[in-house]
Amino acid sequence: MNEEMKVVHLDGESLDRQLIERIVFDKVPVEISEHAIQRVRESRERIEKQLRDGKVIYGVNTGFGKLSDIQIEEEDIAKLQLNLLRADAVGVGEPLPQPVVRAMMILRANALAKGFSGIKEDTLQLLVQMINKGVHPVVPCKGSVGASGDLAPLAHVAIVLIGEGRAEFEGEILTGGEALKRAGLEPVTLQAKEGLALINGTQAMTAVGVIGLNEAERVGYAADMAASLTMEALQGIITAFDSGLLAVRPHKELEIVASRMRKWLEGSKRVTSQGQIRMQDAYSIRCIPQVHGASWQALQYVEDRLSVEMNSATDNPIILENGEIISGGHFHGQPIALAMDFMKVGAAEWANISERRIERLVNPQLSGLSPFLATDPGLECGLMVAQYAAAALVSENKVLAHPASVDSIPTSANQEDHVSMGTIGSRQAREIIHNSARVIAIELICASQAIHLEQVENELAPATKAYLEKVREICPPLHADRDISEQIEGLAQFILRDDTLTQTGK
Secondary structure (H helix, E strand, C coil): CECCCCEEEECCCCCCHHHHHHHHHHCCCEEECHHHHHHHHHHHHHHHHHHHCCCCCCCCCECCHHHCCCECCHHHHHHHHHHHHHHHCCCEEEECCHHHHHHHHHHHHHHHCCCCCCCCHHHHHHHHHHHHHCCEECCEEECCCCECECHHHHHHHHHHHCCCCEEEECCEEEEHHHHHHHCCCCCCCCCCCHHHHHHCCCHHHHHHHHHHHHHHHHHHHHHHHHHHHHHHHCCCEHHHHCHHHHHCCCCHHHHHHHHHHHHHCCCCCCCECCCCCCCCCCHHHHCHHHHHHHHHHHHHHHHHHHHHHCCCCCCCCEECCCCCEECCCCCCCHHHHHHHHHHHHHHHHHHHHHHHHHHHHHCHHHHCCCHHHCCCECCECCCHHHHHHHHHHHHHHHHHCCCCCCCCCCECCCCECCCCCHHHHHHHHHHHHHHHHHHHHHHHHHHHHHHHHHCCHHHCCHHHHHHHHHHHHHCCCCCCCCCCHHHHHHHHHHHHHCCHHHHHCC
């Protein structure tokens, strides 16, 4: 990142999820770095030299997939690339959200900037200009099996570069050509290899994964904070979070969660010690470091895989620096597919244990508090059905958490006989993350209500009290039954975008 110019230089090597978020949401402009441009030019020259020498190259002067043994005449090479985009733009379903599309474009530009794909410089520059000027292709969310890359989603991006397809510009859905025109851009004419270079990669699953990971991190911090407030509402036993105790099972994430919660609960008059009120808490309280910590471990694995993928060349064939062109399998999404399934489980577990804490808050037999945290139980239902909503969300998550990556199905007349389903997994992961944010929001509301009914705000730790004030700005305490569905959703959206806890909780 060039701080003076406030421009992200894509070089195929140094992109991370924080930079992607700045480009996607803050609209920080991007450029291809000078040394990356040189690599792109050299890669293009290698393709053209091979063609001048009469070499047969997969996807350049042959058909694709099962049709790879069919050689294409020289005069039809450009048409081959055009036909590829038109044939592969067969996605279905609702359009992917604009942030995901922007992330796809950034990731594809970064992969092409590595200089192993044979793209022309002007084609890559048009993709970059579309990012900077806000020309966002309309990309249906379904239709990728995540093996020969995300062919359908990326084809919907690429086809706009030639003036076809559809794109959103300044809030209006237009033809690709009209969107480019209004942005002051000209479509390109694709040459040999370029269509394949634009669509053969894992950028759809990776884009959803990166945005989902950023959101999941925030959900994780919010889960730790919600658990802290619930500890105070229920006078939880902090002794179980002792650093000496956790050191005998040295998974570092367990101690990180416990340390974070000890820090946030410092100064609280509500948490208790072992034996002070009772000897043990239920697992949903006592085992917070073990359960939350394991989810944080899952996220670390996901981050490791995505960090590699977002700076990788994932198309086919690959043009090596020595001039050799090799057809391999870098487009296969399995490394990301497995990571997405792991993220699904990790995020779902935050919601699972949160729902159990919600039950402890609203159930008078477990909490000793007013039934369902109502101000006038019987006449009022209080937060009874808020727990139902949490239960519904965690049950839905359990269905979504079924691993997508184990469900391969052959394509292309069995030439592509094992596929990753990574794009399905990434979409499911983000849905689970959003559901989990809603469950955490419900726990925060329940803990807030319990603290309100007990009138113990002044006994809270400074850190938890400050966060409670943020929660109550969105959902004030209930003085009578009222509709809080919009407030649950508003608090969930706050969780997904707020970085307060990521800064204070490290």
